[in-house]
Amino acid sequence: MKLQPLKPKHVYLMANGDLRLSANQKCWPEQAKMEAVLTRALKAEGWTVVRAHAYDTRKRHGFIDSQKAGMEMFRRLDPTAPLIVAECVWQYSHHLLHGLFTHRGPILTVANWSGTWPGLVGMLNLNGSMTKAGIKYSSLWSEDFTDAKFKGGLRQWLNEGVVTHDQSHVKDLALLKLPEADEKLGRSVGKKLRQEKAIMGVFDEGCMGMFNAIIPDELLHPTGVFKERLSQSSLYAAMLQVTDQEARAVLDWLLRKGMEFCWGQDEESELTQRQTLEQCRMYIAAVRIADEFGCATIGIQYQQGLKDLAPASDLVEGLLNNVDRPPVRSADGRRVLFAGEAVPHFNEVDECAGLDGLATYKLWRELGFAPENTLHDLRWGRHFKGNGVDDYVWVFLISGAAPPAHFIGGYRGATSERQPAMYFRLGGGTVKGVSKPGWIVWSRVFVMDGRLHCDLGVGEVVALPTKETERRWRETTPQWPIMHTVLQDISRDQMMARHKSNHIQVVYAPNEKQAHRACRIKAAMLAELGIEVHLCGKVNLS
Numbered sequence: 001m002k003l004q005p006l007k008p009k010h011v012y013l014m015a016n017g018d019l020r021l022s023a024n025q026k027c028w029p030e031q032a033k034m035e036a037v038l039t040r041a042l043k044a045e046g047w048t049v050v051r052a053h054a055y056d057t058r059k060r061h062g063f064i065d066s067q068k069a070g071m072e073m074f075r076r077l078d079p080t081a082p083l084i085v086a087e088c089v090w091q092y093s094h095h096l097l098h099g100l101f102t103h104r105g106p107i108l109t110v111a112n113w114s115g116t117w118p119g120l121v122g123m124l125n126l127n128g129s130m131t132k133a134g135i136k137y138s139s140l141w142s143e144d145f146t147d148a149k150f151k152g153g154l155r156q157w158l159n160e161g162v163v164t165h166d167q168s169h170v171k172d173l174a175l176l177k178l179p180e181a182d183e184k185l186g187r188s189v190g191k192k193l194r195q196e197k198a199i200m201g202v203f204d205e206g207c208m209g210m211f212n213a214i215i216p217d218e219l220l221h222p223t224g225v226f227k228e229r230l231s232q233s234s235l236y237a238a239m240l241q242v243t244d245q246e247a248r249a250v251l252d253w254l255l256r257k258g259m260e261f262c263w264g265q266d267e268e269s270e271l272t273q274r275q276t277l278e279q280c281r282m283y284i285a286a287v288r289i290a291d292e293f294g295c296a297t298i299g300i301q302y303q304q305g306l307k308d309l310a311p312a313s314d315l316v317e318g319l320l321n322n323v324d325r326p327p328v329r330s331a332d333g334r335r336v337l338f339a340g341e342a343v344p345h346f347n348e349v350d351e352c353a354g355l356d357g358l359a360t361y362k363l364w365r366e367l368g369f370a371p372e373n374t375l376h377d378l379r380w381g382r383h384f385k386g387n388g389v390d391d392y393v394w395v396f397l398i399s400g401a402a403p404p405a406h407f408i409g410g411y412r413g414a415t416s417e418r419q420p421a422m423y424f425r426l427g428g429g430t431v432k433g434v435s436k437p438g439w440i441v442w443s444r445v446f447v448m449d450g451r452l453h454c455d456l457g458v459g460e461v462v463a464l465p466t467k468e469t470e471r472r473w474r475e476t477t478p479q480w481p482i483m484h485t486v487l488q489d490i491s492r493d494q495m496m497a498r499h500k501s502n503h504i505q506v507v508y509a510p511n512e513k514q515a516h517r518a519c520r521i522k523a524a525m526l527a528e529l530g531i532e533v534h535l536c537g538k539v540n541l542s
Contacts, residue, residue, distance in 0.1 A: 006050065006081035011042060011158075013084050014052040014073070016091040016126070017063025019208075019304070022422050027089040028061035030117045034088040037145045038110065044151075045158055052077055064095045074099030081105045082161070085126065088112040088119035092209030093129040100135050106161035107137040114143075115380035115395060115475035121502045124378060128212035128500040132447040138163035141496055149493075165497030169490045170455070173533035178520050179542060186524025189363050194224035194529065200354050201295035204232045208303050212446065212501055213350040219452050223529040225355055228293045232306040238285035239278070239310065241331065250280035253326040258412035259404070261429060268427075271418035275311040275427045280326075283316040286345075287328040291337045297358040299349035303423075311428025312419045314400025318431030318481075320345040321374050322403035324411075347375050347401035347503075352445040356454065356505045360443070363525055364507060367518060372403040373507035376483055378499060379476055381492060389462050392492050395472050396483035396504065400430030406508065407433030407481070417479040435483035437463045438508050439515035441522060442487070445531065446500040454526050455498065457536040458488045458515045459506075489538035498536070516540040 006012065015031055017024045039049045053073045055062035064070045074096075077083075082105050085096065100107060107130075111123035120141055130137050138157055142150035153163045178186075206214055217227065251273075255261075264270025290298050298320070300306070302313040319325045320343045328337045344361045346354035353375040364371035376396035384393045399419070407413040416429030438461050445454045464472075464484050473482060483506065487495060509515035516539060523533045 003076070003078050006078040009046055010048045010050050011082045011084055012052040012077060013038070013049045013086055014096070015063050015086055016070075016093070016096050016122070017061065017065050018090060019065060019092055020423065021059065021065070023090070024059070024061040024063045024065055026422055027117065028063065031063070031088050034112050034119070035086055038084075038086055041145050041151065041154060045155055047158060052083070067095050067098065070095040070099055074103070079104050082108070082158070084108045084110055086110045087122045087126070088114065088117045089122055090118050091122040091126060093126045093211055094209040096126070097129055097133060097211055100130060101133055106157065107135065108157050108163070109137055109139045111139075111141045112143070113141055113380070115472065118377070118379065120496070121377050121379060124499055125210055125212060125502040128446055128502070129210070131500050132212045134449070139497070166494055167498050169494045169537050170498055171535045173523050173527055173535060176535065176541060178524055182517060182520040183524045186363070186521040187528040189366050190525040190528025193359065193362060197224045197226065198296040198358060199228050199294050200225050200351065200358070201228045201230050201290055201293055201298035202349055202351065203230045203235055203299060204301040204305060205229065205349060207301040207348040207350070210348065210350065213348070213352055213503075215351045215355060215447065215452070219447065220351070220355065223355060223452070223531070225358065228295060230289065230293065232301060235282065235285055235289060235300065236306065236309050238289055239281040242281040242284045246284055247277045247280040250283060250326040251277060254411065260415045262415060262417045269418070269421060271416065271427060271429045276315070276416065276429055278311045279313075279315040279428055282310060282313060283319055283326070284328050286316055286320065287337050287343055288331060290343050291330065297344040297346065297354050299346040299351065299354050301349040303348065307424065307426065311426050312400070312424045312430070313428070314419065314430045315416055315428065317345045317347055317401035318403055321372055321401060322405050323370075323372060324405065342372060342403070344373070345401060347398060350375060350503055352501065353503055353505055356443055356445045359525060359529070360505065360507050360522065363522055364518070367521070369510060369514070369518065370405060370508060372405040373505060374398065374402045374406065375503040375505050376402070377502055378495070378504045384464060384468065387463065387465050389464065389486070391486045393462060393464065394485045394487065395476055396485050396506065397476050397480050399480055400432065402431060402433070402435070402481035404431060404433065406435045406483070408436045409433070419479060420477070430479050431481060432479060433481050434469060435461050435481065437461050439512045440485070440506045440508050441515055441519045443505045443522070444499065444501050444503065448500065452531045453534065454531050455534050455536050456519055456523055456539070457490065458519050458539055460486045460488070460512075462486055487537055490536060
């Protein structure tokens, strides 16, 4: 088929979406509003938008909703034309990755800036996936697409095919000198991991199109970590072997700890005790499988496959990530499994987070610090002034995998609320709480230029007034755990320009001084594992 070249000053516009019809239908009106505003912005620059794919009257949305649909679209497009992927929703990157991989024209990803409509989260995942695939692209983001910075960036891309952003906050570890004691300790822990090796249990690879979250084996093995590829069908089968009494014992333990469950009676719209007990079964089954296969860390995909069989895995994940958690015995009752330890879990089977989380857990144990760590979505943010804070405060939010040890009040500060029915048909609860004020080390492992990389930095979790926390929850997902974070010497736009994932890993340190020290030691450990490390923002080197 001979393709018709796109006319001069014409640009393709496409919208990638979810695999789930309910999500695409609910989000389409907001996407349509965004595209209308973006079209006006392009028209003001003298350009005409050509939508690369049509609105589907039968499905009642205009998103690309499968890899198949994406391939059909790209077969009809001029491969040399400029192309914009506009996102105001979560999207499955693999729907478009194939076409972007062979596209020769300039590519621009654009996201809205909203907590309610997570286009920036979707764009960050697509950006991370394209980075791993070696695809050249540029990115822009805006609250209303009328600000000078957005218009200037758009004009630069239309004229030059690229957008430049300030990334001066990133410093390569190879060009820096760490204190000798920190370097020695970090490298010794890294050597120990490489020598002793560890198993990463992967319950079905490749969640929600996150190509960037899959570490190729040949890059993972030099770190000393090896995958055990497990099936979620095995997890479900193991759930069926858990007795009612065992599941009830987990729930009773949580109730004694003071955790609150927001139960109702309607299975379709409310969290029910039956759903929670099914989650308790999954928790026990996951720990037993981790023990059977010798896994030091595990990741459950859930979103595809298991979501059609069982309630959400998020309560399970939060418990696994906590050192103080309900005891689980082997099926024969003779052993308590992983006694006194967490079973580090990487949400949405994000293997980059899994490697990071395992390394962090082992290092924090060596340092004598509380080792609980988790990923969050880099969801959104806004400047806040008041309550002793005058800074840009990010909303870190995840679907429930955060450990209670991170919350104000621990288990007594934790509630479990039903996951939204739009994404979680069979319900199941989260582990919801407000992260306690303190100092953290944040990080992200990612694949770039055929190698493993990691960005590291220091942040402060701040306390916001209850009214502001509730407002931020309402604008995002109120059922999920939240962390109010200030990143040290990194602006909003610097973070967006650099970060190669929708996910960010966090772990607490005892105080500011120890956070900087731990960040340095972790940098040395990861370098010993063969990872190219970059310190971001303010990280004290002494």
